[in-house]
Structures are given as C-alpha cells and as structure tokens.
Amino acid sequence: MSKRGTHVKSDDDDVVDPGVTRRGALISGAFGVGGLMGAGRGFNAPAALAATTTTAPEQLHLEWGADPATEVTVSWSVGGAVPMAAPMLAYSTSPITAANPGALVFLPDPEPLDLKAPRTGPCVTSFTDGQSGQTTLHYHVPLTGLKPDTTYHYAVTDGGEDPTTVAASFKTAPTGRASFRFTAFGDQGNNAPSPYTTAGVANPGDGNGAPLFHLMVGDLAYADGNNPPPVWRQWLTMVSAASKSFPWMPVPGNHEVERGVTSLSGTPQTTGTSGSYYNGPYGSGGYFSRFLLPDNGLTNWDGNSLQGSFYSFQIGTVLFIGLAGNDVIWQTSDFSQTKPAQYTGALKADPSNMALVPDESGGKPNLQTQWLEQQLRAAREEGSGIEMIVVQMHFPAASVDTGNSCDMGARTAWGPLFDRYEVDLVLAGHNHNYCRSLPVRGYDPPSGVTTKALANPFGTYAAGATIDTRRPTVTQTEPIMHDGEQTWDTSRGTVHLVVGGGGAGSTIGETIDPATGLVQAHPFADASSNAQAVEDAPWLGFYDTANAYGYAVFDVDPGDGPGQTSITFQWFSMPSTGSPTPTTPLEKFVFARMSGQMTPGVAAIEGTVSVGRTVTADAGTWSLPSASLSYQWLLDGAPIGGATSETYTIAASGLGKQLQVRVTAAAEGYKTTTVTSAAAVVAGGTLSPAVVTLSGNVQVGGTVTAAATPWMPAASLAYQWLLNGSPISGATGISYRPVASDAGQVLEMQVTGTANGYAPASVTSVPVTVARGQAAAPALPAISGTPAVGRSVAVDAPTDGAYQWLLDGSPIDRATGASYTPVPADARRQLQVRLTSPSVSVVSEAVTVEAVEFQASHPGFRGKAAVGETLVAITGHWSPQPAFAYQWLLDGKPIKGKTHSTLDVTPAYHGKSLSLRVTAERTGYVTRELTSAAHAVRTGELKASAPRITGQARVGALLHVMHGDWEPRPEFSYRWYVDGRPVQPETDSSKLRRQQRGVTGVGYKVRRQDRGKRVTVEVTARAHGYETLVKTSAATAPVRA
Known part of the structure; x- marks a missing residue:
C-alpha cells in the first residue's frame, strides 16, 4: 500500500508517519551532530557512475513551481534501485540543525512513472529503463506557500538506521518590479568542458554573483544510448553543485528522446526491436521521472498529462516559456525510431501564409501550439504585467551551423506566433556553439535553394529549385546607443540566440556564398528525410567560429516604471580546457523594447x-x-x-x-x-485685492474719496464706508462726506471684489480719524514730478503746515518734508502726501511708484555648441547688479530642468539650436528677460585611447582587439589588416564583417599566408551625435609559424 507524502510543522513532535520511524527519532538521527554532509561531488564528476545499493541522497536539483516567488520543487535520486527507508525533507529560513529541524515533509512509497495525472505533491517516481532494464528512483517535494525573495535552507535524508543527509539552500523569486539574473546554455552532457560551464553559471565571469535560476536549453545528459541510467546519474551528479542552489529549468531536446520498449504514449510493447520503440512516454521517461516541472494544465489526446513537456512561469515583468521542439521539428532524431513529431496533436499547412497551424479537421489539433498562442496572447493583453517574453526551445529557427542548422518546422509552426505577439528573445541550442541573430520580424520572399529533391507540407521541389524557407526579415542592423549602452530594440523584432555551448562536442562550421560574401544557413526543409535547403543569412548578427563553449548571463532591470524593462545579455566564451576562466564577455548588449511602442512618461x-x-x-x-x-x-x-x-x-x-x-x-x-x-x-x-487709499479733507463737512488700484484678475468692486468698523448705512459710493456725529470717529473704506469662478475678497483702507469741521480747509496737495524709484517728487505749491508722506496709506518713517525720493522698496506701491494744519488734515490723491529699468547687455555662453561639451552662461554687463535666473532653450523652447548656469550638451540636442534666456530681478527694478543668440549644436568629438591587439602572433592563433577607454561609450566596428592591406572578404571569415560592434575581445584567426607579416586592426567608433572616429592599433610582431 502506497502512502501519501506528509507535511509536518516543526512545532509538532508527536506526529508519526504510518510505517515510518517516529519523527523525533528521525530528526535526532538525521540532523544531529555530524548528521549533515555536503551536497555531493561538486563540478568534476567521475568518468562513470555505476548503480549502487546505498540509499544516500544524491543528484540534487531544483525546479520552479507555477509561481517562482512562492513555489520551489526539490528533487533528488538514489544511486541504485534500493528505495530510501524513510525519505524526508526539512526546510526553514534558518539553517537546519538539531535545534532547528524546520518544517518536515515525509515522502510516500515509490510508484512507477505514470503521466495519467499531474504530480502535484511529494512523490517518489520509479522508472525502468527500456535498454538496460535498470530501475531508478527519483524523489520530488514541491514546496508551496513560501515567502517571496527569501533564502530557505533545506536538508534531505534517506531515513535509514544510519541516515545520510545532504543540505543546501535556495532563494525564492522576487515579486513586482524587481531585478534578477538568470543564465542559460544547452547541449552539455558529460564532456570535458561541461564542469567548467557548470562552474561558470554558478559564478559568472563578471563577478556579479550567481543567478536566480538557469535555463537548460535541451540535450542535457545525452542519455539516449544503450545504457541511459549511469549517464543521467553522472550528469546530475556533476551539475548538482550548482542545481542544488538555484533552479535549473530544462526543455527536452532530441537527446531526451530515448530508445526503449514502449509505444509513443508509454504503453509497454512486446513485439519488434527495442530500437523501434520509445523509452517511456514520448521517449522521455528518463527525463520526466527526474524532473517535476510546472504543470501546463493540459491532458494530451492519448490521456497523458502534458506536465513537463512545456510550461511557463513569470518572474517580475518577464514571462518565460519552455517549449518541446520535438513536437514540431522536421529533422529526425539521431536514432532509427520514429521521432515524436506532433505528439500533442496534428498540424496542417496554411499555404496562404506558409504557416503550420493546429489541424482541427481530425478533432485533435496540436495542443502545444494552441497553448503557446494562448500564453502569448494573454501576455500581450493590457494589464498583464508582462513587458518582455523569453522563449526557450532546443531547436533553432535561426542558425548558420552546417550540420544541425535551423528548422523549417519550428519556423513555420511557431515563427508566426513569435512575430504576431512580438516575442523578445528565443533561446535555442542543438548547435554546439554560439550564434546571434539580428532582430527579425516577418519573412523575406523565397530565398532558399534545395540541395536535393524534397517534399514538405507546402509543396514538392526538384533539386536546385527556389524554395520559401521562411527566411526571417531583418528589422534592425545596428544597435541603438541608449543610456550609454548598445541596445537591440526587441519591439522591432525577435532576437534569436543559439547558446549550445554547454560542453558537447563542437559543431562549428559555416559556408559562404561566393557571390554575395554572406554566410549561409541550411534549414531542414523536408519533414521526413532530413533534406536541407541553402539560404543566404543576412539576419546573422554574430557566429563564433573560434570557440564552441560558453554560457549566457542575463540581468533583468525593470526600470523606473511601466514599459521600461530591459535585459542585459553577456556571452562568456570559454576554452575547452576551462582555462583561462573568462572575465570579459565576448558579446554584451542590452535588449529593450524601445520603438514601435515608445515607453511613455507619466503625465x-x-x-x-x-x-x-x-x-x-x-x-x-x-x-x-x-x-x-x-x-x-x-x-x-x-x-x-x-x-x-x-x-x-x-x-x-x-x-x-x-x-x-x-x-x-x-x-x-x-x-x-x-x-x-x-x-x-x-x-x-483667489482674487488678489489691490490697495485702497483715501484722499481729500477728512473732517466733518469735507469730502473723502476712496481709490482702488486694479485687481488681479479684474473684478467687480463694491464699496462700503465703515465707521469704527461698522458699515455706514447707504454709504456705498467712492466718496463720503462725514457728518457731525462722525467727529472723532475712525473712518475706513472696505472694497469687496467679485469675479466669476473666484471666491469674493475684501480689502480695507488704512483707518483715519474724522476731525471737527472748520470754516475753511486748505486745498488738496498735489504731487509733482515722476513718481519712480530714485526720482524726487514734491508737493506742488506747498503751503504752511506739516507734511507726511504715505505709502499705501501708512506713514513713511522720517518722510516729513515737502519732497520725497522713493526707494526700491516703494516700487509699485501707492504714494500720497498728507498736509496737516493746526486744525485740519488733507490728503493728496495716490500715485503709483514706478520701478526702473536695468541697463543691460545681451547674454551669451562660453564653450562649443557641440555634443559632449559643457556650456557656461555669460550674463553680460548689468547695472545695477541683479539676481539672475537661467533657462536653456532648444529650438526656442525651454529644456525641462535645465535652469543652471551650465549645460552639458547631450546627443539629443544634435542638429538643433541652443540658446540661453537670462531673467534679471532686483527690488525696485522691472524684471527683465534677455535671450542670447541661438547656435546650432554640432557633432561632438569622441575621446579615445589607442586600441591594442592581444594574443600570440602565430599561425592558427586567435588575436583579439581591446578597444581601450572611450568617452562616451560608442559602438565599434573592426577591420583587420595584414602588412597594411585589409583582409579581403573571400579570405576573411564573414563573421568578422558582421560581428557586433562594441564588443571587446573580437578576434582574428591568423592564417598560414600571414606568416612573417604584421597584423593591425582598425577600430571605427560611432556614437549618435559624435563624429565617427577611426583608430589603428600598433602592429604585432611578425607572425610566427
């Protein structure tokens, strides 16, 4: 009787799993002093790993669950066919010890691999190999409900009388807009370079730390020979030094299709030879039993769950999709059995657009292709939170390798979906090297030529016939300089990366069209006979013909807001010996969605x-x-x-x-x-009330007149005279004649303004005291002269009495003469003079004190109006000296935020006109603005050091160019010379003419005919807004044999 897995919390010491040793004893034995041991053999696996009878856990590896922020699956195996006595996993956010046993998960008894239902809980899967008959056991614990962006420690034990335990830790994915790193390669196997690439992704050469997870792009262990189990064991033991600490997310390649004794769906067969049948469902029993991958929720037409065949997961703003390419490719596998083509349902040709689409006619359309379109459509819907899409599949759609090359099945089935939903990156392997396409979208007119007679779903072709190979159309030929980085715009087109440098034997090889000088691709164009066509490959960005091995590093940056996600990519090329360890990437770029859909600001x-x-x-x-x-x-x-x-x-x-x-x-x-x-x-x-002044004879029987300067904005004004702060009934005009009862009382004028859209506002004059009436009062004084700052004004026809000058109705200190010179603080205010005789006072009408003009010369700026330069404002001569404010203008419009006396001229200004507006302010003076003459912004000059060549000048050696220090960082192109003569296209590897600009360490393989000659390299640098600059290296020593 099989028992289900049991999850026990760490604070429950009394739970005993039926048939298993009591929990307390297990913890004591497994996690006591000396009970924990390391996670295995490290990167350097032995040459062969035979089956054992021990039950020590080994081959640890992790996979994401459906939500990488909260779900991680821990998987491991034993070395032989003997099951663990009481397999158990403990996990905690602190290291697992006897004092901290963590939460415990007990696993059930083993059950044979059965895909009739998805595996969602702790399980032990057994699988009997169809070649050797050996049974292997694989343990899986899906952990759910974890905390995002959190480090967890875990330990697994076999639960025997003398238990063996291994321990490690992992980190869950972050949520929301978060940065993270991932790595990728494919095609690894148990080869001499394999431990070095494994170590490379565990500790990438740039020194910026391990990834959050790794994409394993198919052809994992190459366990499709006649004895798969030890090959799988050797590979998983080798990679476990890394895979125990961060998830490895694989997709199946052709070498995950094994020979065996079952039908395509996994049903045991009793007739025929083993080479005619499969090793478990779809030939991938070894793969499915060892990996527990996210469930896609689909049941295949044969009743099997498609869990693990293909899947998706999202981290931050990036959607990752893993596909099973064996389902759609046209090239056959390496063995004689029928390949598992279209095992998730049928595809049919759509001749109208040269696409393979799910075939509904028989009721069993291709489920994977339908699912892929659903995933992509949902990702591109508004509000999905997904900004970039990364697809991994083993078989490339864009590769120039002469052997495996690219595949028309993949191009026609999934290429149209990649185009329609603007997939950003497609990672593939199959070719054991590194190759990068330019951004591509759509297809060129028929561009292939058949190498022999062939037939495919779109037609029958004679040898030498023109054939539509669905050659991708290039949408961007040069990277864009964006934020100082060379950037490929994936909103224009998908970039295909072949990252098959995991360690399998090199497949480097290329052919060149002598008529065009272009490297050629060799797409499989026949769905049954491995027949190829040949096409020129203008879509090729770079093909590394110098080194087959390496690994990819990707750093995701979500930016500052929606739509700003970018992925920085580095390819570290690695020698087959692993030494020297690369610290500088062969290529480095940023992938971002820059055009087509411009990333907006937040208005x-x-x-x-x-x-x-x-x-x-x-x-x-x-x-x-x-x-x-x-x-x-x-x-x-x-x-x-x-x-x-x-x-x-x-x-x-x-x-x-x-x-x-x-x-x-x-x-x-x-x-x-x-x-x-x-x-x-x-x-x-809000209305801005103006000053109210009173003039006239402020005595009983006299006339007092109110005056209000204009309000801002213009308002309707209502007047009300106040006596001791209370309204005087009926006194609502601009003038008022005090009566006898007003004598000795305080008189004021209140003005209330109203305007449509504004709240009413009121202002009150400076109060005055009403004098008793006299038989005669002096005439109102008048102010003569121009009322302006610094200019003297006087009482017109002065008479006997005392004078007091008023500002906005209030006395000016010590201004008691017949004349007054306004000071700067008086500008724009109301000036009056009051004449007081022994018995009465009279006040003049108000005049406004005017501000005065500066004496000024036009401003300018110092420096060259060229990209990369700094300009300094020149204000010119002003009298008197004001305070200045600056605003730089581009084509006459203000540049936002550029309000300082200096300006750094950026490439965005190139070709436009720059000018400077200076605003001068000083109390008592009219604020004045002056603008300099405009100057067109010219191209800047790159600052650079000389490039140099590294490597040994000998036949067969690879020379690299180090471009040196440049400011700002441009894009580069290279031209190699031998004794001063350029290497011609017919003798130069075409990769050197299409290699990506801006890469350090771009190489030239020294030829036999170069012996005794000197090699130089010419580096051409280009940057938007700057003059193109060409620098030439010093020559090497004469080339030796």
Missing part, C-alpha cells in the same frame, strides 16, 4: 489647479528623449479649444470640472504614443 499637472492660475504639463520621462511632444488640455474629458501649449491658464468656465492634460509623443520610426494625466478638480480662484 502630471504641476501647479495649483484653481481658476486664474497657470499650470504646467509635466510630460514625465520618455524612453526617447528626442521625441517631439505636443499637448492638449481637457475639461471633463473634452479638449479645450486653443489650449495646446505646455502651460494653461485656467478659465472661470472650468470651475468644478476635471482638468487633465494629454501628452502625445512622436518620432520617426516610432508609434505615436499618447498618455493622459490624472484628473484634478478645478477649485475656485
């Missing part, structure tokens, strides 16, 4: 949203700074006529409505993109 409204106020549109930060921005202001969602500038003064008609601004960015080669700010309710405006 916002700056300023107070109320009637009468001027607000400014903040467009946010866009991925393309040089994009042209336009604006449209909205009220309750409707455009405001004429409101199309960056600023908007809110009219009274907007009171209580929703104000927004719509920002549209346009640039050549990019989709026009529009974003709209959040809405803000327009509040009532």
Whole structure:
C-alpha cells in the first residue's frame, strides 16, 4: 500500500508517519551532530557512475513551481534501485540543525512513472529503463506557500538506521518590479568542458554573483544510448553543485528522446526491436521521472498529462516559456525510431501564409501550439504585467551551423506566433556553439535553394529549385546607443540566440556564398528525410567560429516604471580546457523594447489647479528623449479649444470640472504614443485685492474719496464706508462726506471684489480719524514730478503746515518734508502726501511708484555648441547688479530642468539650436528677460585611447582587439589588416564583417599566408551625435609559424 507524502510543522513532535520511524527519532538521527554532509561531488564528476545499493541522497536539483516567488520543487535520486527507508525533507529560513529541524515533509512509497495525472505533491517516481532494464528512483517535494525573495535552507535524508543527509539552500523569486539574473546554455552532457560551464553559471565571469535560476536549453545528459541510467546519474551528479542552489529549468531536446520498449504514449510493447520503440512516454521517461516541472494544465489526446513537456512561469515583468521542439521539428532524431513529431496533436499547412497551424479537421489539433498562442496572447493583453517574453526551445529557427542548422518546422509552426505577439528573445541550442541573430520580424520572399529533391507540407521541389524557407526579415542592423549602452530594440523584432555551448562536442562550421560574401544557413526543409535547403543569412548578427563553449548571463532591470524593462545579455566564451576562466564577455548588449511602442512618461499637472492660475504639463520621462511632444488640455474629458501649449491658464468656465492634460509623443520610426494625466478638480480662484487709499479733507463737512488700484484678475468692486468698523448705512459710493456725529470717529473704506469662478475678497483702507469741521480747509496737495524709484517728487505749491508722506496709506518713517525720493522698496506701491494744519488734515490723491529699468547687455555662453561639451552662461554687463535666473532653450523652447548656469550638451540636442534666456530681478527694478543668440549644436568629438591587439602572433592563433577607454561609450566596428592591406572578404571569415560592434575581445584567426607579416586592426567608433572616429592599433610582431 502506497502512502501519501506528509507535511509536518516543526512545532509538532508527536506526529508519526504510518510505517515510518517516529519523527523525533528521525530528526535526532538525521540532523544531529555530524548528521549533515555536503551536497555531493561538486563540478568534476567521475568518468562513470555505476548503480549502487546505498540509499544516500544524491543528484540534487531544483525546479520552479507555477509561481517562482512562492513555489520551489526539490528533487533528488538514489544511486541504485534500493528505495530510501524513510525519505524526508526539512526546510526553514534558518539553517537546519538539531535545534532547528524546520518544517518536515515525509515522502510516500515509490510508484512507477505514470503521466495519467499531474504530480502535484511529494512523490517518489520509479522508472525502468527500456535498454538496460535498470530501475531508478527519483524523489520530488514541491514546496508551496513560501515567502517571496527569501533564502530557505533545506536538508534531505534517506531515513535509514544510519541516515545520510545532504543540505543546501535556495532563494525564492522576487515579486513586482524587481531585478534578477538568470543564465542559460544547452547541449552539455558529460564532456570535458561541461564542469567548467557548470562552474561558470554558478559564478559568472563578471563577478556579479550567481543567478536566480538557469535555463537548460535541451540535450542535457545525452542519455539516449544503450545504457541511459549511469549517464543521467553522472550528469546530475556533476551539475548538482550548482542545481542544488538555484533552479535549473530544462526543455527536452532530441537527446531526451530515448530508445526503449514502449509505444509513443508509454504503453509497454512486446513485439519488434527495442530500437523501434520509445523509452517511456514520448521517449522521455528518463527525463520526466527526474524532473517535476510546472504543470501546463493540459491532458494530451492519448490521456497523458502534458506536465513537463512545456510550461511557463513569470518572474517580475518577464514571462518565460519552455517549449518541446520535438513536437514540431522536421529533422529526425539521431536514432532509427520514429521521432515524436506532433505528439500533442496534428498540424496542417496554411499555404496562404506558409504557416503550420493546429489541424482541427481530425478533432485533435496540436495542443502545444494552441497553448503557446494562448500564453502569448494573454501576455500581450493590457494589464498583464508582462513587458518582455523569453522563449526557450532546443531547436533553432535561426542558425548558420552546417550540420544541425535551423528548422523549417519550428519556423513555420511557431515563427508566426513569435512575430504576431512580438516575442523578445528565443533561446535555442542543438548547435554546439554560439550564434546571434539580428532582430527579425516577418519573412523575406523565397530565398532558399534545395540541395536535393524534397517534399514538405507546402509543396514538392526538384533539386536546385527556389524554395520559401521562411527566411526571417531583418528589422534592425545596428544597435541603438541608449543610456550609454548598445541596445537591440526587441519591439522591432525577435532576437534569436543559439547558446549550445554547454560542453558537447563542437559543431562549428559555416559556408559562404561566393557571390554575395554572406554566410549561409541550411534549414531542414523536408519533414521526413532530413533534406536541407541553402539560404543566404543576412539576419546573422554574430557566429563564433573560434570557440564552441560558453554560457549566457542575463540581468533583468525593470526600470523606473511601466514599459521600461530591459535585459542585459553577456556571452562568456570559454576554452575547452576551462582555462583561462573568462572575465570579459565576448558579446554584451542590452535588449529593450524601445520603438514601435515608445515607453511613455507619466503625465502630471504641476501647479495649483484653481481658476486664474497657470499650470504646467509635466510630460514625465520618455524612453526617447528626442521625441517631439505636443499637448492638449481637457475639461471633463473634452479638449479645450486653443489650449495646446505646455502651460494653461485656467478659465472661470472650468470651475468644478476635471482638468487633465494629454501628452502625445512622436518620432520617426516610432508609434505615436499618447498618455493622459490624472484628473484634478478645478477649485475656485483667489482674487488678489489691490490697495485702497483715501484722499481729500477728512473732517466733518469735507469730502473723502476712496481709490482702488486694479485687481488681479479684474473684478467687480463694491464699496462700503465703515465707521469704527461698522458699515455706514447707504454709504456705498467712492466718496463720503462725514457728518457731525462722525467727529472723532475712525473712518475706513472696505472694497469687496467679485469675479466669476473666484471666491469674493475684501480689502480695507488704512483707518483715519474724522476731525471737527472748520470754516475753511486748505486745498488738496498735489504731487509733482515722476513718481519712480530714485526720482524726487514734491508737493506742488506747498503751503504752511506739516507734511507726511504715505505709502499705501501708512506713514513713511522720517518722510516729513515737502519732497520725497522713493526707494526700491516703494516700487509699485501707492504714494500720497498728507498736509496737516493746526486744525485740519488733507490728503493728496495716490500715485503709483514706478520701478526702473536695468541697463543691460545681451547674454551669451562660453564653450562649443557641440555634443559632449559643457556650456557656461555669460550674463553680460548689468547695472545695477541683479539676481539672475537661467533657462536653456532648444529650438526656442525651454529644456525641462535645465535652469543652471551650465549645460552639458547631450546627443539629443544634435542638429538643433541652443540658446540661453537670462531673467534679471532686483527690488525696485522691472524684471527683465534677455535671450542670447541661438547656435546650432554640432557633432561632438569622441575621446579615445589607442586600441591594442592581444594574443600570440602565430599561425592558427586567435588575436583579439581591446578597444581601450572611450568617452562616451560608442559602438565599434573592426577591420583587420595584414602588412597594411585589409583582409579581403573571400579570405576573411564573414563573421568578422558582421560581428557586433562594441564588443571587446573580437578576434582574428591568423592564417598560414600571414606568416612573417604584421597584423593591425582598425577600430571605427560611432556614437549618435559624435563624429565617427577611426583608430589603428600598433602592429604585432611578425607572425610566427
């Protein structure tokens, strides 16, 4: 009787799994002093690992569950066919010890591999190999409910009388917009370079630490010979030094299809030879039994669960999809049995667009292809949270290898989906080397030539006939310099990376079309006979013909907001001996979605949203700074006529409505993109009352007149005279004649302003005291002269009495003469003079003190108006000296944030006109703005050191160019010379003419005819906004034999 796995919390000491030693005894034996041991043999596996009778856990490896932030599966095996006595796993966020046994998971008895239902809980899977008859045992514990971005420690034990335990730790994935690292290679096996590539992904050469997980792109152990179990054991033991600490996520390759004694679906067979049958379901019993991968939720037409055949998972803003390429490829496997083609259902040809699509006619359409489209469609729906898509599959759609090459089955079945849903990266193996495509989307006209007569679902072709091989169309030939990094724009096209450098024997080989000088691809163009066609490959970005081995490192950066995810990629090329360990990548690029769908900023409204106020549109930060921005202001969602500038003064008609601004960015080669700010309710405006002054004869029987300067904005004014702060009935005109009862009382004028869209506001004059009436009062004084700062004014026709000059109705200290010279603080204020005789006072009408103009010369700036330069403001001569504010202008428009006296000229300014606006302010002076002459921004000059050549100048050696230090970082191209003559295309490996610019260590393989000659390299550097610069290295010593 099989027992189910049991999960026991660490605080429960009394739970005993039926038929298993009591929990306390297990913990004591497994996790006591000396009970823990390391996780195995490390990177250097022995040459052969025969089956054993021990039950010590080995071959530890991890896989993600459906949600990598909360689910991780721990898997291991035993060395032979003897099951563990009481297999158990403990895990905790602290190291597992006797004092901290953690949470425990007890595993059930072994059960044979059966795909009729997905494996979702702890299980022990046995599998009997169809070649050797050997039974192997594999243990799996899916851990769920884990905390995101958290390190967990775990230990597994066999639970025997003298238990053997191994321990390690792992980290769950982060959630939300998070950075993380992953690695990838395929085609590893148990070969001499394999331990070195394993060590490479565990500790990548850039020194920035281990990945969160690793993608194993098919052809894992090469266990498809006549004795698979020891081959699997050797490989898993070798990689466990890394796979015990971070998940390895594989996809099946052709070498995961093994010979055996079952039908395609896994049913045992009794007739025929073993070479005609499969080793478990779809030939992958060894693979399925050893890996417990995320469930895709599908049941195949034969009743098997398709768990582990293909799957997806999301981390942060990136969706990862793993595909089973054996299902759609046309090339056959390495063995004589029928390949598992279309094992998830039928595909049919759609001649209208040269695509393979799920065939509904027989009721069993290809489930994997349907599932893939569903995954991609959902990923590209708004709100999915997915910004980039990475697909891994073993068989390449873009490779120039002469042997395995690329496959029309993969191109026609899945290529259209990659195009339609704009997949960013496709990782493949199968070819044992490194190859990179340019971004591609869509297909060229028929471009292939058959090498022999062949037939495929789209037609029958004679040898030498032109055939449509679905050659990908190049959409970007040069990287874009973005934030100082060379960037491929994956919104324009998918980049295909062949990363088959895991350690299997090199398959490097290329052919060149003598007519075009282009490297050729050899796609499999026949669905049954391995027949190939030949096509020129203009889509080739780089093919490493110098070294077959290496590993890929990817660093995901989610950016500062939606749509800004990017992936930095590095390929570390590794010698077959593993030495020297690479520390500099052969290639390094950024992949980002830069065009087609421009990454928008977050639009916002700056300023107070109320009637009468001027607000400014903040467009946010866009991925393309040089994009042209336009604006449209909205009220309750409707455009405001004429409101199309960056600023908007809110009219009274907007009171209580929703104000927004719509920002549209346009640039050549990019989709026009529009974003709209959040809405803000327009509040009532605030009136700015002006000063109220009183003039006239402030005595009983006299006339007092109020005057109010203009309000901002213009308002309707109502007047009310106050006596001792209380309104005087009926006194609502601008003049008032005090009556006898007013004598000795305090008189004021209150002015109230109202305007549509504004709250009412009131202002009161400076109070005055009403004198008793006299028989006669002196005439009102008048002010003569120009009332301006620094200019003297005087009482016109002065008379006997005392004078007091007033500012805004209040006395000016010590200003008691018949004349007064306004000071700067008086500018724009109301000036009056009061004449007091022994018995009465009279006050003049108010005049406004004017500010004065600066004496100034036009500003300018020092420095060259060229990219990469720094400009310094020159204000010119001003008198008197003011305070300055600066605003740099591009094509006459303000550059946001550039308000300092210096400006760094960026490539975004190239070809446009720069000028400087200087604003001068000083109390008492009219604020003045002056703008400098405009200057066109010229190309800048790159700053560089000379390149140099590394390596030995001998026949057959590989020379590398180190480009040195450049500022800013440009893109590079290279041309090699021998004795001053350029290496010609017919003798130069074409990879050197298409290798990616900007790569350090790009090489030249020294030829026999170079003996006795000197080699130089010419480095050409290009950067947007800068003059192209060419530098030549020093020559090598004469080439030796």
